[in-house]
Every structure is written in C-alpha cells, then in structure tokens.
Amino acid sequence: MTSSARGGLKLDDQLCFALYAATNAVVRAYRPLLGELGLTYPQYLVMLALWQDGGMPVHDLARRLQLGPSAITPLVDKLEAAGFVARGRTSDRRLVLVALTEAGRALEDKVSVAQQSVVCRTGLSDRDLSALRQDLKDLTDRIAVFGAMPEDEPR
Template sequence: MTTPQSFPLELDQQLCFALYSTSLAMTKAYKPLLEKLDLTYPQYLAMLVLWESDDLTVKEIATRLSLDSATMTPLLKRLEAQGYVERIRGVEDERQVHIRLTDAGRTLKQSAREIPSAIFCAAGSDANSILQLRDSLVRLRASLNEYIAD
C-alpha cells in the first residue's frame, strides 16, 4: 500500500495536477458553447448562481463561487454592459450592491439549457460515473476547506 510519505514527486502522480489539468480541459470544452452566448466561463458561473436565486449581493455571489468581491465587480460590470444584469445600490446600506437579472438575462437561461448535456456527452462517461465523480469532488472540496479553516 502506498503511504503519503511514499508518493512520488512526479507531475502525473499528483492529485493537484490531475485536478488542475482537468479544470483547464473542462474550461476549454465550455469555451465554444459559451461563445455562442457571448459569455466567458466565470460569467456563466455567475449567471448560474443568479438563475438559481435572483437579486443577490455581490458578496453573496462571490461567496457562492468561492471568489472575492473585487474579482466579481468587473465581471458583473461586463454582464451589465451586455444587458444581462443590473446593479443596484442597497437602500439601507449603499455599500451593498444587489445584482438582478434583466429580462435578457432570464431569457439567456433558455439558450444555456443545452450546455450541461453537451458537457456531459463530452465527458464520455455514463451518468452514474459522472455523478459519483462530482460528489467525490464536492466531498474533497469540503475536506480541503475544513483543513484550510483549521
């Protein structure tokens, strides 16, 4: 049995590289699908969050995506310029900026419906395997976040 101390220091044997290179490949697979919608991958993720729950603060979206608010601001400004969202200052606290879908942003959801199935097909695996992999990655993320927090 391999113990952590005996893991080889070879690139292809590293979990981090397998995750990193797979993430890059996944983003490349999304690129042509998202170009049809005039979205970048980070913009698509933000839209997914808003399609789940509209009228969120920048901070809430950033938290959901594990990003900082400063990263979100230019991304959301571009989505606003494209007409998909509107940014509204909070009434009670003007420091808070709420993001709301426009009619165009809600309509875009219909155009995006084909993307998950296209990616699913591109993964070249059966549904059970893909769902198990996703669940394993969610558990790994939770474990790593718990480790980081300690």
C-alpha cells in the same frame, strides 16, 4: 539520477495536476459554446448562481462562487454591459444587488444546450457524473476545513 528515479515527486502522481488538467479540459469544451452566447466561463458561473438563487448582493455572489469580491466586480461589469444583469441598491445603501435582466433570464435555455453538450462529451453516465461531482465537493470541504486549522496546531 533524476528525482523520479529516487521516488521523488512525479507530475502524473499529483492530484493537483489531475484536477488542473481536467478543469482546463472542461473549460476548453465550454469556451466556444459559451462564446457564441456572449459569455466567458467565469461569467457563466455568475449566471448559474443567479439563475439558481436569484438576485443577491455582490458579497453573497462572491461567497457563493468561492471568489473574492474584487474578482466578481469585473465579471458583473461585463455582464451588465452585455445586458444580462443589472445592479441596484437595496434599502441598505451599502449593499449592491445583482439581478438578472429579461435578456439574462432568456439566456438560460440557450446555455442549457451548451451545458448538456459538455456533459455529453465527458462520456459519464448521470450516476457517475453525480458521484464525481459529490467526490469533488467533499474534497473541497475537507481541504477547506483542513486549511482553516491554526498554523501552530499539528496536522
């Protein structure tokens, strides 16, 4: 008797698999569009943060993208080599500031076209897309709070 016949774990019933598959589908939709502009999907996320929030220290960028600082550094390295961002020191020499270059700012309009193309491919209305995004943000927040509980506390 298989595990599914006994009521065990089923792949298609897993939230994590549905999120994983949806994420992969979205990234695959972005990949060729961003590739034409010289960006990978993770680099696109860095650029989005900079377009929205402006230049910031590397550690703030990492926090904004919910990544470790060691994951940000190679992304910034490649974006800097491509001429989209520049790094500099602040008055606090320990902080490395990442800021858009003119070429990085100019890229925003082109990336916007790619983003709209992917949104269109979802087939979701603006309202449904907004609701889905909010549900995912809420899920992330709930899991983050739950995950922050001490190990010895009952769940």
